Amino acid sequence: MKVGRRLAVLLAAVAVTALALIGARANAAPAHKGSAKATTVRIWTDQDRKSSVTKVANTWAAKTGANVDIVVKAFPPTQDLSKVTAATAPDVVLAPHDTTGALAADGLVQQIFLSKAVKKQLPAWVLRSFSYGGKLYGVPTQIENVGLVVNTKLAKVPKTWAQLEREALAFKRKSSDNLGIAVQQGSGGDAYHMYPFFSGLCGYIFQQSKSGALNPHKIGVANPKFLKNASLVDKWNREGLINSKVTSGTAQTAFLGQKAAFWITGPWNSDTLKKSGLSFRIIQVPKIKCASVPFLGVQGFAVTKFASDHGVSSLAKDFVVNYLTKPSAQLDLSQASGRYPANTVAGKQVHDSVLAQFGRAGAGGVPMPNIPEMASVWGDLGGAWVNATKGSGATPARTAFITAARNIAAKIG
Amino acid sequence: MSTSAVTSPAPSRLTAASSAARSLPSRAIAFFSGPVGLGVKVTLLALMNALSVWALVVLVDHKKWPAVAVLVAVTALLDLIYLSARRAIPAKFLVPGTVFLVAFQIIPVIYTVQVAFTNYSTGHILTKPQAVTQVLQNAFEPSANGRTFTMAPAKDSSGHLALLLVDQDTGKTYVGAASGLKPLPTSAVTKNSDGDITAATGYTIPTGPSRLSLADALNTFFVPAGKSQIQPQGLDSAVEVKQTLRYDRVHDRFVRISDGAVFRDNGRGSFVSDGGEAIEPGWKTGIGFSNFGQMIHDSQVRGPFLRVFLWTVIFATLTVVFSFSLGLFLAITLNKPGMRFRTFYRSILVIPYALPGFLSLLVWQGLLNDDFGVVNRNILHTHVPWLFDANWARVAVILVSTWLTTPYFFLVSMGALQSIPAELNEAALVDGAGPWQNFRKVTLPLLLVAVAPLMIASFAFNFNNFGNIYLLTGGGPNTSDGSVAGATDILISYTYKLAFVVGKGQNYGLASAIGILIFFIVAAISAASFWRTKALENLA
Known part of the structure; x- marks a missing residue:
């Protein structure tokens, strides 16, 4: 009896085992294809862009x-790129441009x-987003940036900074609940949303060499020109034009509830704006002392080091370099994910007026520095900005x- | 016996409970002893074996021989234990726990310790051979003339790969082969409206799938052109580029072609020139005690350490003391028999514990906003800078943590209170003790025997309560001492910042080293506390 049982256990175990073996072989088989002529390009994307990337990739395929x-x-x-095994690694990856420096320093992406002919359609200031140390590591496809959303029922669309300041303060004085310009900050700060004001006062983050490489040891956060203009921030704080206690939630609620006539936000709120029923215009913040340009967040695609390991680097490069740069592909990606295309020819074909306005508000913008040292900058x-605009005290x-x-200098070391 | 006082009422209730449930476990045992049990056993064991075999195939595939040996040994051992009849019964019960202990405790610890001795960080994640390959692959720059071409890969009459090229500036046509670049008379080429070459005399331009078959050859193909070379970019375009670095395999060093600068292995995972310039990427390698040394040398790490440590202790202690006191108070209050809606109150009190912590923390962040939050605006009617002032932020963090932890202590205190026999309090009452004395001398000591270990555990948990800090204040507000650590940063969130928001952003090696240090601190405090609770037990 006992022997019989044990035998049964063993036999069953072996049977399942054998089945698993066969299954495992079948699973492991595709991985060996790399040694022959590989023709499959694996692309990593996110859920939002899945359908558009699939469409574009299939057309190319x-x-x-x-x-x-x-x-x-x-x-x-x-x-996930630094943790992946070669067997499951992608050949092409969707990349936010600010990871370029880290990816290149890690050796995970290929120079392209x-x-x-292609460069003519991609503005230099956008290409800079995927450059690191003077080399290009990715193709920009979509741009996002904040703009100044103006409620045209509550205020006139300002042409100059003085006009904006006057309009905003006049609106604020109407009620104690009203905000001047709704700029989301909160106790931790939000350098991304306040950047147009920072750049408008001639602040910058890292100095740029002639080749376009950023120097992490030349920090422009307190450059002399900016310091000369810094007293304006104190003035805005006294007037209550900008208040760092406004968080993303309060800013949005205030604008939608018509308690703010001006709101700094980006295309991720396009749908919210369209559904709000408000009449609005989106512009770049008017020039303060220097051009008040926003930070650009650029998304694009890079060819990974694994493409070489898989023997498909020429195919992967073909998709990224020759195909994703085309106006048609860029327009497809743009439409599906609600971001402005990087390609200027495609940009002219954007029909969505909100998106087009956000696109124009980003003209001449500064790609968020993509060198890994930027990690040391955000918090401080x-x-x-929070400390300077938190009202009294x-x-x-x-x-x-x-x-x-x-x-920042101490952290970068 | 010291503990008899606490456990004495337990047996009576236990027997009452088990007599009702006696049949259930025994029935369950009987159920699983039969063919059902055998079936379950066979299935589980077979699944485990199948998993092992699958893992084996994968490991052999990757030639991980030590792992293969471990896998075979462990699988054989597990089979032996569960297939042998009676001899291994204790092992049958101990093995699953041990397996999980190894998988979820011991292996991560070993891994953390290992990482602490490496330079694993941004720029140091590949192996050295991978890094060398990668450096060579990316060691190109556009050549001085900056020519770019529209390209059509083709085959010449003898079937060799050749690139048909159109200079995008001049429109001149060329043919590029492994031997070099030759002009191609425009008359020999047919172009379409886009300017792409569609036909050329003497060459066949494959289309469709046969074009794809050239992709493999294009991976490594280039056309030499003097000091530079023409590199295909995909299947449609080509660029003239110049190599910038050369690898000297014999001396294991890189030489920059433009000025002859030499980059040598610095033993710390980088090729570095005499001028201190490093080539990226570097690679992951052992660096001994450097990370531990950095904790002492680096003023960024060392500077705020003491301040952060003290605040961590204060935060963890006050959170535990406040939430225990409040929890106990509520438990005693609601323990009063005959109180109406007792269950309702109890359920209400448990809510903070039942809600996902990250949610409550974000809600609290909104409530405490000092201009727009409900607390200031609608309740206090003041402008307390909860999250913007260092000291108020500390108060806020303790307040919210207490709010989150109190239900836990309320629950355990309530349980512990019910296990204290009423006779003891009655006896004290008869002896003339007042309610306060009764609580101080009878209830509290007996309660602490049961609750003190939980308080230590809670202390250790709050000592490393990353979520509370990170989600409520993000460690902020910034302090004026210019360090990474904000006013409310505890050791673990401070470690996170050191590892992820300083320098190049990701320094796993340093983070692991500090993690080990924190482990020793928590272990020492816990050990000391447990040693103290032993005294408490004796007292009781």
Whole structure:
């Protein structure tokens, strides 16, 4: 009896085992294909862009005869790139541009070159987003940036900074609940949303060499020109034009509830704006002392080091360099994810008026620095702005930004 | 016995409970002893074996021989234990726990310790051979003339790969082969409206699938052109580029072609020139005690350490003390028999514990906003800068943590209170003790025997309560000492910042090293506390 039982156990175990073996072989088989002629390009994207990437990739695949394998990852897909095994690694990856420096420093992406014909359609300030150390590591496809949303029922669309200031303060004085300009900050700060004001006062983050490379040891957070203008921040704080206690929630509620005539936000709120029923216009913040340009967040695609390991680097490069740069592909990606296309020819064909307005509000914008040292900047830069605009008890902007610059330098080391 | 006082009422209730349930476990045992049990056993064991075999195939595939040996040994051992009849019965019960202990405790600890001795960080994640390959692959720049071409890959009359090229500036046509670049008379080429070459005399331009078959050859193909080379970019375009670095395999070093600068292996995972310039990427390698050394040398790490440590202790202690006191108070209040709606009150009180913590924390962040939050605006009618002032932020963090932890202590106190026999309090009452004395001398000591270990556990948990800090204040507000650590940063959130928001952003090696240090701190405090509770037990 006992022997019989044990035998039964063993036999069953072996049977299942054998089945598993066969299954495992079948699963392991495709991985060996790399040694023969590989024709499958694996692309990592996020859920939002899955359908548009699939569409664009399939069109390319039909043209070249290659196969594509679309894998959905949490945004940003690049974060998994350093942990992946070669067998499951992607050949092409959707990348937010600010990870470029880290990816290149890690050695996970391949250098690419664009032909002159393509470069004509991609503005230099957008291409800079995927450049690191003077080399290009990705193709920009979509741009996002904040703009100044103006409720045209409550205020006139300002042409100059003085006009904006006057309009905003006049509206604020009408009720104690009203905000001047709704700029989301909160106790932790939000350097991304306050950047148009920072750049408008001639602040910048890293100095740029002639080749376009950013120097992490030349920090412009407290550059002399900015410091000369810094007292304006103190003035805005006194007037209540800008208040760092406004969070993303309060800013949105205030604008939608008509308690704010001006709101700094980006295309991720396009739908909210369209559904709000308000009449609005989106513009770039008028020039203060320098051009008040926003930060640009650029999304694009990069060819990974694994494409070489898989023997498909020429195919992967073909998709990224020759196909994703085309106006048609860029327009497809733009429409599906509600972001402005990087390609200027495609940009002219954007019909969605909200998106087009956001696109124009980003003209001449500064791509968020993509060098890994930027990690040391966010907290202190945002913190300095919060300290200078937190109402009563605020630190003078000059002091706050000098401290921030010193801290950032110490962190970068 | 010291503990008899607490456990004495338990047996009576236990027997009452088990007599009702006696049949259930025994029935369950009987149920699983039969063919059902055998079936379950066979299935589970077979699944485990199948999983092992699958893992084996994968591991052999990747030539991980030590892992293969471990896998075979462990699988054989597990089979032996569960297939042998009676001899291994204790092992049958101990093995699952041990397996999970190894998988979820021991292996991560070993991994953390390992990482602490490496330079694993941004720019140091590949192996050295991978890094060398990668450096070479990315060591190109556009050549001085900056020519770019529209390209059509083709085959010449003898079947060799050749690139038909059109210079995008001049419109001149060329043919590029492994031997070099030759002009191609425009008359020999047919172009379409886009300017792409569609036919050329003497060459066949494959289309469709046969074009795809050239892709593999294009991976490594280039056309030499003097000091530079023409590199295909995909299947449609090509760029003239110049190599910038050369790898000297014999001396294991890189040489920059433009100025002859030499980059040598610095033993810390990078090729570095005499001038201190490093080539990216570097690679992951052991660096001994450097990360531990950095904790002492680096003023960014060392500077605020003491301040952060003290605040961590204060935060964890006050959270536990406040939430225990409040929880106990509520438990005693609601323990009063005959109170109406007792169950209702109890359920209400447990809500903070039942809600997902991250949700309550974000809600609290909104409530405490000092201009727009409900607390200031509608309740206090003041402008307390809850999240913007260092000290108020500390108060806020303790307040919210207490709010989150109190239900836990309310629950355990309530349980512990019910296990204290009423006779003891009655006896004290007869002896003339007042309610306060009764609580101080009888209830509290007996309660602490049961609750003190939980308080220590809660302390250790709050000591590393990353979520509360990170979600409520993000460690902020910034302090004026210019360090990474904000006013409310505790050791673990401070470690996170050191590892992820300083320098190049990701420094796993340093984070692991500090993690080990924190482990020793928590272990020491816990050990000391447990040692103290032993004294408490003796007292009782």
